[in-house]
Amino acid sequence: xxxxxxxxxxxxxxxxxxxxxxxxxxxxxxxxxxxxxxxxxxxxxxxxxxxxxxxxxxxxxxxxxxxxxxxxxxxxxxxxxxxxxxxxxxxxxxxxxxxxxxxxxxxxxxxxxxxxxxxxxxxxxxxxxxxxxxxxxxxxxxxxxxxxxxxxxxxxxxxxxxxxxxxxxxxxxxxxxxxxxxxxxxxxxxxxxxxxxxxxxxxxxxxxxxxxxxxxxxxxxxxxxxxxxxxxxxxxxxxxxxxxxxxxxxxxxxxxxxxxxxxxxxxxxxxxxxxxxxxxxxxxxxxxxxxxxxxxxxxxxxxxxxxxxxxxxxxxxxxxxxxxxxxxxxxxxxxxx
Amino acid sequence: xxxxxxxxxxxxxxxxxxxxxxxxxxxxxxxxxxxxxxxxxxxxxxxxxxxxxxxxxxxxxxxxxxxxxxxxxxxxxxxxxxxxxxxxxxxxxxxxxxxxxxxxxxxxxxxxxxxxxxxxxxxxxxxxxxxxxxxxxxxxxxxxxxxxxxxxxxxxxxxxxxxxxxxxxxxxxxxxxxxxxxxxxxxxxxxxxxxxxxxxxxxxxxxxxxxxxxxxxxxxxxxxxxxxxxxxxxxxxxxxxxxxxxxxxxxxxxxxxxxxxxxxxxxxxxxxxxxxxxxxxxxxxxxxxxxxxxxxxxxxxxxxxxxxxxxxxxxxxxxxxxxxxxxxxxxxxxxxxxxxxxxxxxxxxxxx
Numbered sequence: 001x002x003x004x005x006x007x008x009x010x011x012x013x014x015x016x017x018x019x020x021x022x023x024x025x026x027x028x029x030x031x032x033x034x035x036x037x038x039x040x041x042x043x044x045x046x047x048x049x050x051x052x053x054x055x056x057x058x059x060x061x062x063x064x065x066x067x068x069x070x071x072x073x074x075x076x077x078x079x080x081x082x083x084x085x086x087x088x089x090x091x092x093x094x095x096x097x098x099x100x101x102x103x104x105x106x107x108x109x110x111x112x113x114x115x116x117x118x119x120x121x122x123x124x125x126x127x128x129x130x131x132x133x134x135x136x137x138x139x140x141x142x143x144x145x146x147x148x149x150x151x152x153x154x155x156x157x158x159x160x161x162x163x164x165x166x167x168x169x170x171x172x173x174x175x176x177x178x179x180x181x182x183x184x185x186x187x188x189x190x191x192x193x194x195x196x197x198x199x200x201x202x203x204x205x206x207x208x209x210x211x212x213x214x215x216x217x218x219x220x221x222x223x224x225x226x227x228x229x230x231x232x233x234x235x236x237x238x239x240x241x242x243x244x245x246x247x248x249x250x251x252x253x254x255x256x257x258x259x260x261x262x263x264x265x266x267x268x269x270x271x272x273x274x275x276x277x278x279x280x281x282x283x284x285x286x287x288x289x290x291x292x293x294x295x296x297x298x299x300x301x302x303x304x305x306x307x308x309x310x311x312x313x314x315x316x317x318x319x320x321x322x323x324x325x326x327x328x329x330x331x332x333x334x335x336x337x
Numbered sequence: 338x339x340x341x342x343x344x345x346x347x348x349x350x351x352x353x354x355x356x357x358x359x360x361x362x363x364x365x366x367x368x369x370x371x372x373x374x375x376x377x378x379x380x381x382x383x384x385x386x387x388x389x390x391x392x393x394x395x396x397x398x399x400x401x402x403x404x405x406x407x408x409x410x411x412x413x414x415x416x417x418x419x420x421x422x423x424x425x426x427x428x429x430x431x432x433x434x435x436x437x438x439x440x441x442x443x444x445x446x447x448x449x450x451x452x453x454x455x456x457x458x459x460x461x462x463x464x465x466x467x468x469x470x471x472x473x474x475x476x477x478x479x480x481x482x483x484x485x486x487x488x489x490x491x492x493x494x495x496x497x498x499x500x501x502x503x504x505x506x507x508x509x510x511x512x513x514x515x516x517x518x519x520x521x522x523x524x525x526x527x528x529x530x531x532x533x534x535x536x537x538x539x540x541x542x543x544x545x546x547x548x549x550x551x552x553x554x555x556x557x558x559x560x561x562x563x564x565x566x567x568x569x570x571x572x573x574x575x576x577x578x579x580x581x582x583x584x585x586x587x588x589x590x591x592x593x594x595x596x597x598x599x600x601x602x603x604x605x606x607x608x609x610x611x612x613x614x615x616x617x618x619x620x621x622x623x624x625x626x627x628x629x630x631x632x633x634x635x636x637x638x639x640x641x642x643x644x645x646x647x648x649x650x651x652x653x654x655x656x657x658x659x660x661x662x663x664x665x666x667x668x669x670x671x672x673x674x675x676x677x678x679x680x681x682x683x684x685x686x687x688x689x
Contacts, residue, residue, distance in 0.1 A: 133664065
């Protein structure tokens with residue numbers, strides 16, 4: 001029992017959890033609206049898309065890289081699929097859109113993977129390039145515009161809810177979207193992948209030390225390639241969920257989200273230099289950022305503060321993580337990958 | 338066996354390395370010539386117009402100055418992604434000072450004073466912002482990518498807080514006039530600013546110990562520290578310089594747009610990184626020449642202005658072209674690196 005206790009208080013996640021509790025209490029005291037059924041459901045709803053993105057970004061960061069292309073990737077995949085389905089007057093179920101988006105996401109992820117697995121160039125620079133290629137293809141070649149009327153199956157999926165929570169005081173209702181289940185399922189699959197497969201161990205090994213992983217027998221290239229394919233799929237699914245949830249396709253809606261997601265992953269205790277991190281931490285980090293962003297309105301703080309506070313969160317979060325790495329003696333490796 | 342040893346020796350010796358660098362410069366010169374040739378033939382009239390070249394000379398100092406700063410940081414094996422944020426924050430600071438000290442209708446003397454104070458403040462802001470980056474990278478040891486992405490959000494956030502997200506305009510007319518002026522009626526002032534800034538960097542890189550030290554630091558940080566270099570101070574100074582140059586870019590943007598806003602120049606981050614990588618600077622540090630970067634700036638400006646002459650190519654294609662060029666260049670560098678076996682891009686901390 002005491003060993004477990006020791007383990008808990010040493011874990012990074014525990015402190016993130018404490019911060020979340022403190023923030024929640026602060027908001028509750030200031031607004032009195034935090035611990036209401038509908039606010040909590042709203043938060044869960046707002047978690048889905050950033051949560052999925054964060055899982056993808058987490059996988060890349062654990063492998064020692066950084067991916068800034070996933071919002072552009074998701075936008076392009078979902079825009080292309082939505083455009084195609086709308087133009088062909090698609091009336092069928094939701095499965096085909098998902099299948100197409102997954103296929104396209106895998107393809108675009110493979111594009112990322114091709115470069116990142118073969119070039120000894122920091123993955124940030126590569127994904128900066130591919131992100132621009134993706135958004136250039138979407139805005140230039142496909143000349144993207146807002147699509148107000150998405151296929152009925154997608155709109156219906158966006159409206160479908162698991163249950164509806166009502167605020168007894170204000171009477172406001174919030175519904176829990178079915179897509180929350182997708183977040184749970186993806187998190188479970190990735191958890192399994194990281195825990196119980198050689199592929200998952202390979203991701204951690206590469207992030208810890210690439211040449212050591214290679215000598216230990218991991219196929220670094222293949223692991224990295226499939227890693228980016230998987231991340232592409234997760235990002236594209238998140239994009240589709242966002243589009244369904246909004247009830248319309250807004251091509252640039254997701255762009256610019258990458259920093260918030262990376263901040264969430266790093267806040268959750270994932271080592272920025274790769275090799276360590278936990279899915280629990282990622283989910284807690286995402287929750288913290290979503291709470292902060294959603295609650296600014298409850299607290300009456302102007303939205304102008306959002307970008308500033310995000311920057312501060314990133315610097316403080318990465319700073320703490322970097323100092324921890326330096327203290328654990330790995331400091332010399334804490335440089336650009 | 339012996340052949341391999343000789344080859345190693347040769348590749349270590351300066352002459353061969355200079356040659357291999359020169360092949361990259363040659364490649365850049367060829368690219369430049371091809372581009373100029375292409376646009377000269379396809380769009381002869383527009384391309385040989387003096388106005389085209391003058392407008393280019395006004396435009397490229399904006400991202401060219403940022404690229405110079407990014408180049409310095411990349412030579413130390415870092416990167417500075419906050420340059421656009423620094424530029425906007427500095428420009429907004431300058432605009433606020435000018436508007437405060439010399440509101441519309443102020444007399445020329447007041448306006449001159451206000452402009453001088455504003456420029457000093459903007460440069461100081463840039464240097465301070467850069468120093469913060471340097472502190473985060475060197476002392477707190479956040480990887481440069483994350484530190485500068487974070488400060489980018491922070492600086493942009495500050496810019497939004499100051500302006501409320503709206504543009505700041507109505508600057509004293511004198512400010513715009515100075516930057517719109519032309520030396521001998523021919524050379525635009527931004528180009529002069531850029532030329533002076535480039536020469537200063539060149540002196541710094543070739544004539545001072547600082548220049549040699551940042552190459553050493555970028556080649557092998559551990560070795561540099563063990564040879565007694567104060568790496569912390571070096572990094573802080575490098576990032577401070579980068580911030581200073583970014584704020585200079587901000588001042589040029591302020592003059593060119595005659596206003597300042599938190600989200601101006603949003604594509605310049607990628608452009609600056611692209612220029613530096615295209616210019617032959619190794620993203621893993623320790624390698625790269627100023628001349629290559631200047632050539633890369635010219636290539637991209639000519640490409641951009643040339644594309645402008647084709648009205649049916651939408652502006653939205655631009656990110657596609659920038660991203661595509663970036664990917665093509667790093668792939669080409671990788672392939673040519675593999676061919677001359679000793680120039681393979683190396684991981685962190687490996688000697689060359």
